[in-house]
Amino acid sequence: MTDLHDFATAVPTDFREWVQGRPAEPELSGDDWLARLPHWTAECADAWDLRADGPVWHGVCAVVIPCHRAGEPVVLKISWPHEEARLEHLALQHWAGRGAVRLLAADPSHWAMLLEPLQHDRNLNDVNLLEACEVIGGLMRRLDRPATPQFTRLSDEIDRWIPLCRNGSPLVPRRLTEQAASTLEGLRDGCDGRLVHQDLHFENVLAGEREPWLAIDPKPLSGEWAFAVAPLLWNRWTEATRADNLRAHLRLRLGVVAEAAGIDEDRALAWSLVRLVTNALWEAQEPHPGQTELSQWITVAKAMTE
Numbered sequence: 147m148t149d150l151h152d153f154a155t156a157v158p159t160d161f162r163e164w165v166q167g168r169p170a171e172p173e174l175s176g177d178d179w180l181a182r183l184p185h186w187t188a189e190c191a192d193a194w195d196l197r198a199d200g201p202v203w204h205g206v207c208a209v210v211i212p213c214h215r216a217g218e219p220v221v222l223k224i225s226w227p228h229e230e231a232r233l234e235h236l237a238l239q240h241w242a243g244r245g246a247v248r249l250l251a252a253d254p255s256h257w258a259m260l261l262e263p264l265q266h267d268r269n270l271n272d273v274n275l276l277e278a279c280e281v282i283g284g285l286m287r288r289l290d291r292p293a294t295p296q297f298t299r300l301s302d303e304i305d306r307w308i309p310l311c312r313n314g315s316p317l318v319p320r321r322l323t324e325q326a327a328s329t330l331e332g333l334r335d336g337c338d339g340r341l342v343h344q345d346l347h348f349e350n351v352l353a354g355e356r357e358p359w360l361a362i363d364p365k366p367l368s369g370e371w372a373f374a375v376a377p378l379l380w381n382r383w384t385e386a387t388r389a390d391n392l393r394a395h396l397r398l399r400l401g402v403v404a405e406a407a408g409i410d411e412d413r414a415l416a417w418s419l420v421r422l423v424t425n426a427l428w429e430a431q432e433p434h435p436g437q438t439e440l441s442q443w444i445t446v447a448k449a450m451t452e
């Protein structure tokens with residue numbers, strides 16, 4: 147494919163099937179978004195003078211198209227409209243390529259960004275686990291900077307999560323939900339103000355040309371970096387299940403990241419418990435909760451408390 151105006155047939159089938167029939171987001175339903183996607187892609191191609199250069203690939207919530215602009219390789223990313231992606235371009239603008247993928251241009255009305263190319267098939271899953279944790283801790287240090295007022299504040303999320311935990315669910319142990327609610331009350335002070343990548347796990351760090359590793363897909367908020375450690379506990383799960391002592395294995399991950407990032411290990415532990423319990427509660431609210439996911443959230447949460 148060389149012409150982004152022919153994009154209609156290029157969306158990967160598995161991604162199309164994931165989007166189709168999804169309920170309406172604040173912007174569009176899944177079917178409406180797919181219908182508009184070829185037009186949006188063509189408009190971005192015209193505005194940024196792009197020529198496609200290779201097959202379309204995708205993450206969980208976006209399509210990504212390798213392109214050329216004036217002979218230089220670039221990447222066009224168009225996200226499924228959802229709240230966590232709304233200010234992704236602004237976070238990347240603030241980081242300006244220091245520890246994160248470089249933003250070249252953005253069109254928020256189309257949920258589109260033009261980015262530097264990275265090696266999308268090489269991430270930190272390919273690196274020794276503890277070395278990968280150190281890399282991510284180092285990226286946390288590099289990405290740390292004051293948050294601007296546009297970003298959601300972590301303290302505002304606390305106001306939503308405390309009632310969620312107090313209401314609980316028959317599918318989630320009550321001692322965990324009560325401990326999470328109590329923990330949240332003690333985390334409010336000092337939890338806002340830093341621009342945080344809240345989904346900085348192993349697959350969201352890709353190999354680059356100008357730097358060995360760069361963060362992608364930030365899902366930004368105004369918070370504290372201790373909040374960002376939790377995804378490193380539930381990813382690369384197979385390695386955790388093979389550990390002789392799950393609790394020791396997960397606590398080692400947390401400790402390595404906290405030391406490399408220069409963050410307080412106790413707060414990282416507390417925030418990890420909260421995120422695991424709230425994940426379990428949200429899963430429990432689904433019409434057909436995934437038992438595998440629910441069991442994993444609960445298992446890791448217990449490892450944070452025992």
